Amino acid sequence: MATSDPTGGDKVVYFGVININEGGRTLGSVDIWRSLLTKEMFCEEKRLGILEIVDYIGMPKKKAEEEWAVAVSRKRKGHLRWRLVKLPREGRFRFEDADDKAVEVDVRDYKITGDPEWWSLLVKDNVNRNIEVEGK
Numbered sequence: 120m121a122t123s124d125p126t127g128g129d130k131v132v133y134f135g136v137i138n139i140n141e142g143g144r145t146l147g148s149v150d151i152w153r154s155l156l157t158k159e160m161f162c163e164e165k166r167l168g169i170l171e172i173v174d175y176i177g178m179p180k181k182k183a184e185e186e187w188a189v190a191v192s193r194k195r196k197g198h199l200r201w202r203l204v205k206l207p208r209e210g211r212f213r214f215e216d217a218d219d220k221a222v223e224v225d226v227r228d229y230k231i232t233g234d235p236e237w238w239s240l241l242v243k244d245n246v247n248r249n250i251e252v253e254g255k
Contacts, residue, residue: 129156131178135246139189139201141253146198149189151246152178162187162242164203166217181205186229187242190214190222191252194236200252206231206239 134153139146147166153159161178181187185205192200199217206212212226224234231239240250 129154131155131161134160137189137242137245137247138249139191140249140251141196141200143251146200146252149187149203149242151187151242160187160243162203164201166198184208188229188231188239189242189245189250190224190231190237190239192216192236193238203242204239206241 131152131154134151136151137149139148145167147164150163150165152161154161159180161180163179182205185207188204188206190202190204190206195217202214202217204212204214206226206229208229209227210225211223212231213221213223216222222237224231224237226232229241231237
């Protein structure tokens with residue numbers, strides 16, 4: 120009996136974490152996995168105090184022209200302050216905040232720009248770091 124490997128021999132392994140902190144207290148984290156063959160990253164947000172299971176099964180994917188990022192609100196406090204998003208390189212980007220309200224921002228070079236409330240950081244540049252969002 121022959122067996123086949125649907126992944127083509129690829130394995131996805133845990134790669135790291137980004138801890139999101141406010142005033143020295145952890146609000147949540149972004150778990151990051153990476154493909155051994157393609158080096159593609161897969162991310163999932165974890166919020167302290169939120170116990171719901173995500174609505175998808177398997178590794179969350181992004182399009183090739185997108186980058187994983189953390190969008191952070193300057194006006195909010197606590198675990199509802201941030202959101203894991205898939206930012207495009209340029210243009211207008213729409214996402215839902217932690218209260219499921221629509222937010223629309225301008226993006227330039229995979230970063231939220233010119234918005235009085237929202238700023239962002241790229242996951243690939245911050246693996247295994249603690250990010251302090253207080254005062255930014």
